[in-house]
Amino acid sequence: MDFLIGYGMILAFFVLVIYVMERTHKASDDFSEFAVAGRSFGSWYQTMAFLNTWLPGTIFIAFAGWTAAAGVIGYYVLSYSLLAVLFMYYLADRVFDWGKRHNLKTQSDFVGKRYNSDLVRVIAAIIGVVSIFPWLVLGFQSLGLVFSFLSFGRISPEVAVFVGIAVLAIRQIWTVRMGMRGIVISDMVQGIIAYGLGGLLSVAFIVMLINSDHGFDKLSENFAMLPSFGSDLGPFYYFSIVLTGALGSWCWPDIFVRLFTAKSAQTVKNSAFKAAPLMFLFLAVMLTAAMLAGSMTDVAAAPDQVWFLLASHGGPVVLSLAGICVLAATVGNINALTQAIGVHAAQDIFHVKGGSDHAITRTARIIIAVTTVLAIIGAVLTVSMTAGLLTLALAAYQGIVQLAPSLYLGILWRRPNAAAAALGMIVGIVVAVTLQFLYPVSIPALGGLTSGVVGLICNTVVLVVVSMLSPSRKDEDERVSALFA
Amino acid sequence: MQQKKSKTIATGILIANLLIMLFPPIHLGMAKGSMPMALTFFLGSGLILVLSMVVLRSLDASGTEE
Numbered sequence: 246m247d248f249l250i251g252y253g254m255i256l257a258f259f260v261l262v263i264y265v266m267e268r269t270h271k272a273s274d275d276f277s278e279f280a281v282a283g284r285s286f287g288s289w290y291q292t293m294a295f296l297n298t299w300l301p302g303t304i305f306i307a308f309a310g311w312t313a314a315a316g317v318i319g320y321y322v323l324s325y326s327l328l329a330v331l332f333m334y335y336l337a338d339r340v341f342d343w344g345k346r347h348n349l350k351t352q353s354d355f356v357g358k359r360y361n362s363d364l365v366r367v368i369a370a371i372i373g374v375v376s377i378f379p380w381l382v383l384g385f386q387s388l389g390l391v392f393s394f395l396s397f398g399r400i401s402p403e404v405a406v407f408v409g410i411a412v413l414a415i416r417q418i419w420t421v422r423m424g425m426r427g428i429v430i431s432d433m434v435q436g437i438i439a440y441g442l443g444g445l446l447s448v449a450f451i452v453m454l455i456n457s458d459h460g461f462d463k464l465s466e467n468f469a470m471l472p473s474f475g476s477d478l479g480p481f482y483y484f485s486i487v488l489t490g491a492l493g494s495w496c497w498p499d500i501f502v503r504l505f506t507a508k509s510a511q512t513v514k515n516s517a518f519k520a521a522p523l524m525f526l527f528l529a530v531m532l533t534a535a536m537l538a539g540s541m542t543d544v545a546a547a548p549d550q551v552w553f554l555l556a557s558h559g560g561p562v563v564l565s566l567a568g569i570c571v572l573a574a575t576v577g578n579i580n581a582l583t584q585a586i587g588v589h590a591a592q593d594i595f596h597v598k599g600g601s602d603h604a605i606t607r608t609a610r611i612i613i614a615v616t617t618v619l620a621i622i623g624a625v626l627t628v629s630m631t632a633g634l635l636t637l638a639l640a641a642y643q644g645i646v647q648l649a650p651s652l653y654l655g656i657l658w659r660r661p662n663a664a665a666a667a668l669g670m671i672v673g674i675v676v677a678v679t680l681q682f683l684y685p686v687s688i689p690a691l692g693g694l695t696s697g698v699v700g701l702i703c704n705t706v707v708l709v710v711v712s713m714l715s716p717s718r719k720d721e722d723e724r725v726s727a728l729f730a
Numbered sequence: 731m732q733q734k735k736s737k738t739i740a741t742g743i744l745i746a747n748l749l750i751m752l753f754p755p756i757h758l759g760m761a762k763g764s765m766p767m768a769l770t771f772f773l774g775s776g777l778i779l780v781l782s783m784v785v786l787r788s789l790d791a792s793g794t795e796e
């Protein structure tokens with residue numbers, strides 16, 4: 246019976262999402278429609294699409310698990326996520342304006358236009374696609390946990406991974422067919438379930454924990470401490486992870502494209518106004534529930550399973566609802582990741598010299614299908630290596646943030662040129678990757694700075710120095726002035 | 731004049747939030763063992779940012795038009 250409740254709810258969830266998508270489907274071969282849904286969505290859709298892309302299912306697993314195991318340091322996701330929303334407000338006008346004026350569809354397209362360089366465009370696309378892929382595999386793995394818990398012991402964890410992958414592979418048919426419009430519309434349904442229902446469940450968990458003698462007073466003093474002087478991680482570790490998360494936010498291709506799907510720049514700003522309180526409320530209650538649960542013996546033994554262990558105290562229906570929250574967040578994220586990989590690889594790598602809308606859309610669809618298959622193979626091969634893969638995914642963050650100087654300085658400052666941007670990105674990536682292998686977590690000799698931050702500093706210095714030393718070219722100055730006008 | 735003032739306030743808001751969230755002496759000082767202090771920092775800084783968005787919205791000349 247429990248099995249039927251769990252898997253029945255999964256079925257009902259998918260039927261609901263597919264029904265809503267089919268109702269709003271617009272058949273089209275236009276690449277703008279496929280990539281940015283014709284820039285047609287209002288602020289509520291934008292808000293939910295942003296949240297569903299920004300907060301993947303692993304928020305309930307790895308991020309909640311870190312908070313349950315280590316305490317307040319896990320709240321760093323709240324800080325950098327809110328800074329990302331704040332940045333959305335400041336980026337909205339210029340990014341949307343350039344995007345609409347020049348029919349830009351991707352982040353690489355955007356930096357390519359800013360620097361008038363195919364090289365910069367291809368480098369940005371490669372960094373983006375390579376950095377995203379581990380997160381895609383991780384997303385498929387998250388599904389395994391959901392399908393394992395909701396089978397109530399009827400299906401082994403290994404088999405549950407395959408079931409989850411098979412179900413999502415079927416779901417991907419709609420992503421390949423419907424492109425961005427289908428993604429944004431399904432994000433609305435999935436977002437309400439993941440963060441609305443997830444937030445309500447978190448409040449219930451907090452009440453349950455406090456009433457069952459698992460209040461704040463039961464947490465150890467270490468739970469209220471950040472790594473400081475004399476610690477293994479170093480005093481700048483927290484600063485580094487928040488800085489990397491915040492600056493890296495708009496470097497993720499799947500996040501950046503959210504700035505292009507809106508109706509107007511004002512829509513983007515309005516979605517930032519709406520996203521901030523929703524994100525704050527959801528993350529505050531979910532992380533607090535996870536931290537309080539850290540004093541439970543079973544959670545302390547398996548912190549990554551905190552969300553499911555808490556829900557299991559409420560019986561099969563509550564556990565199933567909790568699983569659906571994770572599923573809703575995971576599906577939205579996987580859709581956004583595959584779409585971003587497909588569009589970037591098709592337009593900014595394979596068709597960088599141009600092509601018909603029909604050809605680029607077809608290439609994007611093929612790449613999405615191939616990437617999905619590769620990620621499924623990756624997930625199957627690494628079923629029991631979640632921790633190692635998470636390390637790889639976090640390392641990818643150190644790489645993606647190397648787009649930040651070219652992106653942000655390119656928006657704020659007219660001086661940077663293509664050579665400076667390309668050289669800065671290459672130096673940043675090389676430094677970050679090298680240091681990441683030597684110091685996977687933080688660099689003790691630098692007070693706990695991470696590889697990504699050191700790469701970022703080198704990247705920025707190179708970009709600024711090369712920009713300042715490059716001789717000014719009249720035609721390029723005029724082109725950039727026209728872009729900024 | 732009004733637009734310049736709004737731009738200055740918006741820049742001030744960005745810098746203030748970056749300082750609150752990122753300046754190490756603030757978070758290291760607040761999160762050094764006392765749970766009420768640590769939560770005040772994390773939830774308080776988050777709330778300040780949310781309220782900042784409200785201020786930014788009030789500065790926005792275009793209002794809610796999309």
